[in-house]
Amino acid sequence: MAVYTDVAADELEDFLGRYELGKVLSFKGIAEGVENSNYYLHTQAGTYILTLFEKRVAEADLPFFVATMEHLAARGISCPRPVADTQGRMLARLAGRPAVIVSFLDGLSIRRPTTEHCRLLGAGMARMHLAAADFPLRRANALGPASWKGLYAGSAAKAESAFPGLPALIGDELASLDRAFPEALPQGLIHADLFPDNVFFLDGALSGFIDFYFACTDALAYDLAIALNAWCFEPDGMFNVTKARALFSGYRAERPLAPVEIEAMPKLARGAALRFLLTRLHDWLHHDARAFVTPKDPLEYAQKLRFHRASTRPGELGL
């Protein structure tokens, strides 16, 4: 959660003058999203989320993210829909930051997903992947395997004293991934951050996806691997194969997995664990105390990484 930027009422009113949303009735910072400032915005036209992009999101990527949401929403995937101003622009600036207004999405994120939530997530993710099949834009995954050594370089000096033993694990993993990270898998648009806080449920159904600001073009199965790590481990660190089976079967009911994707899953999951371990480690060591954010524990992902290093067959993951 994060609200970094203060927006004054008069600044907001000036800004909204460029939209056809009527007068502003309410505006509150909300505790949602880690990288950006998000605000609940109620106007005479309805309810919206206003997002201000803080420095971690590259401004050059914003047209891609906006187009992603536009494309998916137009194909019936429930996700925030960017709102255009009177001149048709969906990207703007407010308080010195890039800004976007999107539609407000009802739904609740689930802290303790059940097996059924995992199945619904799998099915919804597959539908999102299929809906993006004709999406024309491409964006490389800025946090893909090619970035991991550089990402770790910024943390290496302080890592051992903060987390004894962690550099040995990471070093070994970076060396072995060089030889082994799967390539040549079916590619497409992936969300790349489908943690439980980015998925809404309502009345026992998946009601929407939010926070598309890591979306990119990558192996579709990698989206599943990220979600496997985020949804199918219990709070005590144990892998729950029943939830994993539900995630995969939900997905495969909508989009069958190719044998090469099934075969690659253990290594994708191992890579996904390393990717979140590295970003969490970075955020832990470079935490800005002024940000209203508690950094997430890197060791949760070290434990998941160790699990995947020991489990190399798809069957062990429920596939």
Place this chain on the structure above:
Amino acid sequence: MAVYTDVAADELEDFLGRYELGKVLSFKGIAEGVENSNYYLHTQAGTYILTLFEKRVAEADLPFFVATMEHLAARGISCPRPVADTQGRMLARLAGRPAVIVSFLDGLSIRRPTTEHCRLLGAGMARMHLAAADFPLRRANALGPASWKGLYAGSAAKAESAFPGLPALIGDELASLDRAFPEALPQGLIHADLFPDNVFFLDGALSGFIDFYFACTDALAYDLAIALNAWCFEPDGMFNVTKARALFSGYRAERPLAPVEIEAMPKLARGAALRFLLTRLHDWLHHDARAFVTPKDPLEYAQKLRFHRASTRPGELGL
């Protein structure tokens, strides 16, 4: 701003089962209120704020706060109105904390109040004071002058190293207030925390007051003194007598000030400056890094206190 407590979706749904608000559609932590956790709550019945009271608010005081909002709302003062459950109870427990659901209030808080905002605030405050004239409950001001020495005792040991010179100012002030804090002024219900973030405006009118969790029975003029300090100084620390005049004249158009209240204002403002200096100093020195709160600068109020020590006539404050 603060969101301290995590509420799980299933926990929330169980809790809402006791209310007639229909199904929950959305629930988000919002960055509002310093002492409590506040959530935007959208249900089939409408939009609400759910507040969880963290430890600083005494549970025994909650019936007073709830009755205050009920009373004022029933008399046409725009403020959050507590929502009763099916058994008529307005106080509940959620996630191990006392909890209350109140109506959602439209409006924007103003970071840079103009002279007109000050006038509107004065008039609205006076109407609130008048509307509470027949409010039967009483609550002593737990942060009144009798508490200040004890409050400072918890900060004294660390104050000099954090803010050189501040203990001398505070010690001198505590000693002189013993002889001089005004008593025997017209009493009644005061909000006691009317900072700009607790006052909403819409379309050039005051649209509501929020956050009644410091409300108490005290000198009515003390509410004005608190607001004088919070609204009538510029960001550079300069006192703006034009804004002060607007605040007072707005108030007096609705409720005339007695000569004794006018005479007392310099000392009330000086006491109000000390009160917020002491609580900010305490919060600064005892800041919980896990709370999503940046402690406010105590020195802002040290500067206001020094101003009031030098200005002893009501005329200097615009009265």
